[in-house]
Structures are given as C-alpha cells and as structure tokens.
Amino acid sequence: MATLVLVHGSWLGGWAWERVVPGLRALGHTVFCPSLAPAAPGVGLRTHIAEIVALIDRHGLTDVVLVGHSYGGMVITGAGYERPRRIRQLTYLDAxxxxxxxSAFDLQPVLREACDAAAALRPEGEAWLIPPFGFEAMGLAAGDLEQVTARARPLSRATHEEPLPGPASGHPHPPATYIRFGGSPYFADAAHTALRRGARLLTIEGAAHLAPLTDPERVRAALDRSR
Structure with a gap:
C-alpha cells in the first residue's frame, strides 16, 4: 500500500478530493489531502511548496506518492526537488x-491574460489576487458547479508568477507519471512534455479537468494503478 499526498489545483482546497479519498483508503492507502495556504500578501508558490515539505517532515513520511492536480503540479515538482529521497513518485493529474x-504564467500565457482581465474587475488595491473563474467550462453538473463556486477562494497572484525553484541537492528528481484527462484541453502540451522527458503517460479517456469531482472512481483507479 502507498502513502499518497494529494495537492489540489487553483482556487480549490483539500475538499476537492473528498470523492476520491474514501476509495483510496478502502484499498488500504494512507492519504493526506491538505488545503494550501489561502490568498494573502506574500503567499506564493514557494509558500505552498514549503507547506508540502513541512507536512512530509512533520509526519516523518517516506516512500511518498505526491499527486498534483492542475496548479498542484507546480507544487509537487518543487517539493520533489526539496525531498527527493522521501518521495517514491510524482503523479501529475492534468497538471x-x-x-x-x-512559472505557471510562463507555461500558460493565455492564463495570465485571463487573470489580468479578471483582476481588472476587482476593487482597487486587490491586483495581487486572482479570483476564481472558468468553472462553467470544466464539465461540472449544475449542482457541482454551484458547490464549487461557493467553496472556491481567490489565489495570490504570486502562486502563478513565482518561478519554480531549482533542486536543493544533487539527488535525482523522483520518477514521474502523468495522467492526462482526455476530455480536457488545458494540459495537452504538458502531457506531451512529460512523455518527452521520460514520464510514464496514462490517459483517462473523456475525463474533464475537474475529474476528481466529476469522475472520482476512474481517478481513484488510475492513482491506484499508477503507483
């Protein structure tokens, strides 16, 4: 059985995994699903990486499977550089x-433009915030869309502007598995990049970007298979 640390995507929280976790625990896996620090001045990508590293250290975790969905891919990559000997594998879910x-904005310049437009609608002095947007295009049923919209929270812009730090040691980066969601257009390029760099590539055919919510059983099965 594996120890999995699940890192959520933009605007979400640990609650984004609530439909996936019971199935993983029923299989005997140990699962952590932290909520990353909410928006505040000074909170950025480095903050979130440090939180995952601290969780690993605090619980003395070893042989960890770090799972990152969407923006979580930035976070688990950084944590992999910080604690390579503690991590069995990095698993990227449409990330x-x-x-x-x-930075995330470097990899998706169109997102920078969309965030700039969304920020322009915020009150003066809140340009450092990225408000939630775009859930309507992510394959959610009406009830799920209502719940996600109500629970989503803004991000600090630094989460997407800060560049990924490099390795802190000479140890090899943990091996990677990339799980592409076949019905999502957002990270097709990332999946190709991962394959080109030697990652194992799996696909959940037809899955939308928020598959941990819309298709939890197939996500659970893919995580169990990928470890």
Whole structure:
C-alpha cells in the first residue's frame, strides 16, 4: 500500500478530493489531502511548496506518492526537488509539468491574460489576487458547479508568477507519471512534455479537468494503478 499526498489545483482546497479519498483508503492507502495556504500578501508558490515539505517532515513520511492536480503540479515538482529521497513518485493529474525557472504564467500565457482581465474587475488595491473563474467550462453538473463556486477562494497572484525553484541537492528528481484527462484541453502540451522527458503517460479517456469531482472512481483507479 502507498502513502499518497494529494495537492489540489487553483482556487480549490483539500475538499476537492473528498470523492476520491474514501476509495483510496478502502484499498488500504494512507492519504493526506491538505488545503494550501489561502490568498494573502506574500503567499506564493514557494509558500505552498514549503507547506508540502513541512507536512512530509512533520509526519516523518517516506516512500511518498505526491499527486498534483492542475496548479498542484507546480507544487509537487518543487517539493520533489526539496525531498527527493522521501518521495517514491510524482503523479501529475492534468497538471503543469514545469522545469526550474518556469512559472505557471510562463507555461500558460493565455492564463495570465485571463487573470489580468479578471483582476481588472476587482476593487482597487486587490491586483495581487486572482479570483476564481472558468468553472462553467470544466464539465461540472449544475449542482457541482454551484458547490464549487461557493467553496472556491481567490489565489495570490504570486502562486502563478513565482518561478519554480531549482533542486536543493544533487539527488535525482523522483520518477514521474502523468495522467492526462482526455476530455480536457488545458494540459495537452504538458502531457506531451512529460512523455518527452521520460514520464510514464496514462490517459483517462473523456475525463474533464475537474475529474476528481466529476469522475472520482476512474481517478481513484488510475492513482491506484499508477503507483
């Protein structure tokens, strides 16, 4: 059985995994699903990486499967550089697959433009916030869309502007598995990049970007298979 740390995507929280976790625990896996620090001045990508590293250290975790969905791919990559000997595998779920020095905005310039437009609608002095948007295009049923919209929270802009730090040691980066959601257009390029760099590539055919909510059984099965 595996120890999995599940890292959520933009605007979400640990609650985004609530339909996946019971099935994983029923199989005997140990599962952590932290909520990353909410928006505040000074909170950025480095903050979130440090939180995952601290969780690993606090619980003395070893042989960890770090799972990142969407923006969570940035976070688990950084944590993999910080604690390579503690991590068995990095698993990317329709997520960023960055290199050191790249930010989320570097990898998706169109997102920067969309965030700029959304920020322009915020009150003066809140330009450092990225408000939630775009859930309507992510394959959610009406009830799920209502719940996600109500629970989503803004992000600090620094989460997507800060470049990924490089390795802290000379140890090899943990091996990677990339799970592409076949019905999502957002990270097709990231999946190709991951495959080109030697990651194992799996696909959940037809799955939308928020598959942990819309297709939890197939996500659970893919995570169990990929470890």
């Amino acid at each position: 960023y697959f960055p290199s050191p020095g790249q």
